[in-house]
Amino acid sequence: MSNKKTHTILDIAQIAGVTPGTVSRALNDSPLVNERTRERILKIAKDLNYTPNMVARRLSVGKTFAIGVIVPFFTRPSISERLSGVVSILSNSPYDLVIHNIENTKQRTIGFQDMLLKSRIDGALIISMPILDEDIAYLQETNIPIVFIDRKHPGLSDFDSIISDDIAGGYKATKHLLDLGHRKIGFIGDITEIYTKPANGTDKELNPFQFTSSKDRYKGYLKALVEADIPSNPNYFSEDNHGHIEAKSMAIKMLRLSDPPTAIFAASDTQAFGVIQAAREMELNVPADLSIVGFDDVQAAEFMELTTIRQMLYRSGQQGVKKLLERISGSNSRSHQINIPTEIIIRKTTAPPNGQVKIAA
Amino acid sequence: MSNKKTHTILDIAQIAGVTPGTVSRALNDSPLVNERTRERILKIAKDLNYTPNMVARRLSVGKTFAIGVIVPFFTRPSISERLSGVVSILSNSPYDLVIHNIENTKQRTIGFQDMLLKSRIDGALIISMPILDEDIAYLQETNIPIVFIDRKHPGLSDFDSIISDDIAGGYKATKHLLDLGHRKIGFIGDITEIYTKPANGTDKELNPFQFTSSKDRYKGYLKALVEADIPSNPNYFSEDNHGHIEAKSMAIKMLRLSDPPTAIFAASDTQAFGVIQAAREMELNVPADLSIVGFDDVQAAEFMELTTIRQMLYRSGQQGVKKLLERISGSNSRSHQINIPTEIIIRKTTAPPNGQVKIAA
DNA sequence: ATGAAAGCGCTAACAG
DNA sequence: CTGTTAGCGCTTTCAT
Numbered sequence: 001m002s003n004k005k006t007h008t009i010l011d012i013a014q015i016a017g018v019t020p021g022t023v024s025r026a027l028n029d030s031p032l033v034n035e036r037t038r039e040r041i042l043k044i045a046k047d048l049n050y051t052p053n054m055v056a057r058r059l060s061v062g063k064t065f066a067i068g069v070i071v072p073f074f075t076r077p078s079i080s081e082r083l084s085g086v087v088s089i090l091s092n093s094p095y096d097l098v099i100h101n102i103e104n105t106k107q108r109t110i111g112f113q114d115m116l117l118k119s120r121i122d123g124a125l126i127i128s129m130p131i132l133d134e135d136i137a138y139l140q141e142t143n144i145p146i147v148f149i150d151r152k153h154p155g156l157s158d159f160d161s162i163i164s165d166d167i168a169g170g171y172k173a174t175k176h177l178l179d180l181g182h183r184k185i186g187f188i189g190d191i192t193e194i195y196t197k198p199a200n201g202t203d204k205e206l207n208p209f210q211f212t213s214s215k216d217r218y219k220g221y222l223k224a225l226v227e228a229d230i231p232s233n234p235n236y237f238s239e240d241n242h243g244h245i246e247a248k249s250m251a252i253k254m255l256r257l258s259d260p261p262t263a264i265f266a267a268s269d270t271q272a273f274g275v276i277q278a279a280r281e282m283e284l285n286v287p288a289d290l291s292i293v294g295f296d297d298v299q300a301a302e303f304m305e306l307t308t309i310r311q312m313l314y315r316s317g318q319q320g321v322k323k324l325l326e327r328i329s330g331s332n333s334r335s336h337q338i339n340i341p342t343e344i345i346i347r348k349t350t351a352p353p354n355g356q357v358k359i360a361a
Numbered sequence: 362m363s364n365k366k367t368h369t370i371l372d373i374a375q376i377a378g379v380t381p382g383t384v385s386r387a388l389n390d391s392p393l394v395n396e397r398t399r400e401r402i403l404k405i406a407k408d409l410n411y412t413p414n415m416v417a418r419r420l421s422v423g424k425t426f427a428i429g430v431i432v433p434f435f436t437r438p439s440i441s442e443r444l445s446g447v448v449s450i451l452s453n454s455p456y457d458l459v460i461h462n463i464e465n466t467k468q469r470t471i472g473f474q475d476m477l478l479k480s481r482i483d484g485a486l487i488i489s490m491p492i493l494d495e496d497i498a499y500l501q502e503t504n505i506p507i508v509f510i511d512r513k514h515p516g517l518s519d520f521d522s523i524i525s526d527d528i529a530g531g532y533k534a535t536k537h538l539l540d541l542g543h544r545k546i547g548f549i550g551d552i553t554e555i556y557t558k559p560a561n562g563t564d565k566e567l568n569p570f571q572f573t574s575s576k577d578r579y580k581g582y583l584k585a586l587v588e589a590d591i592p593s594n595p596n597y598f599s600e601d602n603h604g605h606i607e608a609k610s611m612a613i614k615m616l617r618l619s620d621p622p623t624a625i626f627a628a629s630d631t632q633a634f635g636v637i638q639a640a641r642e643m644e645l646n647v648p649a650d651l652s653i654v655g656f657d658d659v660q661a662a663e664f665m666e667l668t669t670i671r672q673m674l675y676r677s678g679q680q681g682v683k684k685l686l687e688r689i690s691g692s693n694s695r696s697h698q699i700n701i702p703t704e705i706i707i708r709k710t711t712a713p714p715n716g717q718v719k720i721a722a
Numbered sequence: 723a724t725g726a727a728a729g730c731g732c733t734a735a736c737a738g
Numbered sequence: 739c740t741g742t743t744a745g746c747g748c749t750t751t752c753a754t
Contacts, residue, residue: 006480006504008747019725024749034723049502051478055425056747058416059730066459074448077660080441087435087462096459096481098427101448117412119367120457141410143367244664273664299438300661303605303634369731380741385733395739417731420746 007048015048016041027052066096067324068121070111072129074101076242077298078268078313082127082149085317093325095122102129116142123328125149125320131156145327149320152212160327162320162338164311166213169342170220170265173293173309176344177263178228181352182291185230186254186261187221188271189214190242214239214267217295221265236261247274248281255282255290262353263291269298272306276349287351297345305348316340368409376409377402388413427457428685429482431472433490435462437603438659439629439674443488443510446678454686456483463490477503484689486510486681489574492517506688510681513573521688523681523699525672527574530703531581531626534654534670537705538624539589542713543652546591547615547622548582549632550575551603575600575628578656582626597622608635609642616643616651623714624652630659633667637710648712658706666709677701 009027013020018037025033026041044050058064069086071079083099090097098121102111116124116138123145131139131148136155139146148161177185191214218237225232235257238250247266251274254261266272272294276286284290294301297310319338370388374381379398386394387402405411419425430447432440444460451458459482463472477485477499484506492500492509497516500507509522538546552575579598586593596618599611608627612635615622627633633655637647645651655662658671680699 009749010747020748021726021750022724024747025724028749032723037723051474051480053420053747054479054481055416055419056730057749059414059420059732059746060748060750062730064416074445075442075660077438077441080438081436084435084462087460091462091464097461098457098459099448100458101445101452103452113412118415119412120415276664299436300664303637303661304664370733371731381732382734382742383740386740389733393739398739414731417746418733420730420748421732421734423746 006053007050008053009050011048012041012044012050015044064120064122065094066098066121067321067328068098068100068115068124069127070100070102070115070124070129071127072102073242074099077270077300078296079128081298081313082317082320085314085319086125086321087317088314089318089321089325095325112138116144116146119144123147123324125324126151127317127320145324147320147324147327149316150213158335160323160335160337162316162323162340164316164340164342166216166342167220167223169295169309169311170217170267171224172220172342172344173217173265173295174221174224176307176346176350177265177291177293178224178230180263180291180350182261182263183230183353184233184236184259184261184263185221185225186236186251186264187218187238187267188247188250188254188264188275189218189239189267190246190271191239217265217267242268242270244270244274244277247271248278251275251278252282255279255284262289263293263350265293265295267295269294269296269301269306269308272308272349273300273304276304276306287349289354291350291353293344293350301345301347307347307350308345310343310345312340367414368411369414370411372409373402373405373411376405425481425483426455427459427482428682428689429459429461429476429485430488431461431463431476431485431490432488433463434603435460437631438661439631439657440489442659442674443678443681446675446680447486447682448678449675450679450682450686456686473499477505477507480505484508484685486685487512488678488681506685508681508685508688510677511574519696521684521696521698523677523684523701525677525701525703527577527703528581528584530656530670530672531578531628532585533581533703533705534578534626534656535582535585537668537707537711538626538652538654539585539591541624541652541711543622543624544591544714545594545597545620545622545624546582546586547597547612547625548579548599548628549608549611549615549625549636550579550600550628551607551632552600575603578626578628603629603631605631605635605638608632609639612636612639613643616640616645623650624654624711626654626656628656630655630657630662630667630669633669633710634661634665637665637667648710650715652711652714654705654711662706662708668708668711669706671704671706673701 009020009023013023022033023041026038073079100111100115102108115121126146126148128150131151131153146159148159150163152163174185222232238254240246240250264275266275272292275292279286279290286292294306294308297308301308370381370384374384383394384402387399434440461472461476463469476482487507487509489511492512492514507520509520511524513524535546583593599615601607601611612625625636627636633653636653640647640651647653655667655669658669662669
């Protein structure tokens with residue numbers, strides 16, 4: 001009832017007639033305390049409705065009991081599915097999950113420094129974040145464990161990372177289309193909208209971050225094409241900022257070509273949805289007139305009956321934290337790259353190309 | 362380069378030949394410090410690559426600089442959209458965002474206690490969480506500010522809350538269908554899968570939590586029906602756990618009725634997607650044979666061309682934290698219920714009922 | 723098994 | 739403007 005003031009370990013100690021040290025031990029299941037006293041203390045704590053002050057504990061122990069997750073574009077479905085994998089593991093751990101969303105350059109610098117360097121967290125999970133060469137310094141300066149999810153960078157080899165096999169995925173997607181009989185296959189991918197400001201004031205070329213996944217999926221696409229002896233057509237390649245709106249415009253442009261593709265492989269489901277919208281707008285029947293395959297297998301993909309490449313988003317989140325937790329508790333194994341396999345999920349946006357099906361209208 | 366050990370304010374003090382107090386003041390932009398000394402100190406700090414220890418600071422100041430967000434079902438799109446609104450505001454504040462996901466009864470108790478009572482956070486945002494009568498005690502015991510998003514409960518009147526007008530939304534959805542000419546309108550809603558364990562060991566009736574939104578949307582539905590002088594048909598009402606799978610089964614059952622509805626209003630987009638799947642499976646044309654309206658206007662709704670009730674998910678998240686931040690900085694205004702309006706978004710899953718359109722096949 | 727005491731790193735009230 | 743001194747609440751040697 002009366003709970004204006006929150007109690008401390010000292011209050012308990014006084015009531016129990018012991019010292020704070022003993023109370024601390026009792027509360028932490030230390031074996032160095034008489035069973036009787038422990039019970040007495042526990043009872044008092046309960047009666048007092050005592051709750052430990054985590055902050056003090058953290059300072060004393062030298063651990064924050066928090067792990068930081070750094071993500072761009074919180075809204076993207078693929079990100080939140082990964083996150084929820086992370087959450088699932090952390091719920092059963094003593095660690096708090098603190099989230100940092102980074103959507104632009106300024107935030108980015110601040111974000112890294114703040115989270116990593118200010119000893120607010122015991123470890124960090126960096127998900128789908130583009131890493132700049134100049135970032136590497138920060139990252140290495142930090143002594144706290146870091147694991148990356150969905151990010152490859154040459155300079156990052158001394159960190160753990162969880163990636164899915166984008167090249168193989170892109171290959172599978174394209175192969176599926178090829179097997180269906182398509183020869184004219186478009187690719188729609190993304191670059192990121194985050195840019196680095198040129199160090200000097202000059203307004204020279206802005207460097208887009210290296211979002212490798214789209215590029216790797218393209219590599220897989222190319223590989224399948226080469227294998228099938230089909231020359232790649234530059235008109236069938238397009239990339240722009242990530243988003244369904246952009247994807248839609250790209251698709252429309254591509255489909256208006258005098259010799260348009262009969263199938264499009266989009267580097268993400270979100271983009272594939274944009275392509276579907278384009279098809280609708282142009283009154284093209286999917287899959288009869290146009291086959292579409294996406295990448296990610298986000299929840300909405302099921303509703304949209306989209307054929308796509310599933311990457312285990314949720315699992316990747318789980319594996320990431322698990323690895324991080326291991327590191328935090330001191331595993332010294334060499335840093336490791338875990339490759340998560342992909343799988344093609346065939347639904348209803350793919351079919352043999354038009355000619356072979358469009359018998360009657 | 363050499364950064365095995367992290368520096369403290371004391372290191373700086375010694376080098377600068379001042380006391381820690383002065384360094385602290387310098388670092389915190391206190392006006393009570395000579396400009397010259399400040400510069401000197403700042404430079405040293407920089408050279409040393411000093412970063413303050415937040416935990417110590419927190420203990421000293423008595424604030425955690427963190428706000429907690431408690432959510433169920435992290436995966437639900439409506440939740441993550443709300444969350445991203447929260448994130449957008451918090452990015453520009455000194456507060457960390459710590460997330461607690463609660464998906465079952467055990468977690469729930471622990472979760473509330475842990476977050477609220479262990480002084481790890483300065484305030485809490487509780488989103489879409491069912492609140493039990495017995496929880497109210499905890500909540501009121503806590504002195505930290507709390508704001509609720511998407512939760513009404515009689516006992517909660519002394520807290521701030523952000524809710525959308527579910528009744529009005531349900532009304533709008535149904536009215537739209539009515540205006541289109543529908544008379545046989547089904548409702549598909551949800552109850553939650555979280556149950557309370559009966560206090561005594563008896564295995565008597567489990568009490569579902571009070572997830573009010575679905576119910577309120579139903580009230581709106583009823584209101585529109587009454588207004589149109591249409592008696593409510595119990596066969597046209599169905600509720601089950603939330604999820605597209607469950608919604609699909611409910612819809613199938615309802616559509617197999619000898620006199621099936623010509624339209625269905627689902628209490629959430631996710632459920633509406635389930636209804637769409639049911640229609641597909643039964644080879645019913647949407648909207649010709651069946652009109653469907655959802656609730657939420659989740660991202661995927663756009664792709665699905667779903668007519669739905671938009672509630673400003675993102676905005677609700679933003680407003681919630683803003684309110685919370687105000688409270689934390691000590692606003693003493695009376696607690697407030699903010700009602701966020703809803704809006705109907707007409708897309709392509711609704712049309713006049715069959716008879717009026719199905720001319721030729 | 724328990725008490726005593728030091729200390730985690732920082733802030734803040736009080737002097738001067 | 740700066741030094742001194744406590745102190746935030748808890749953990750953890752070191753004694754006893």
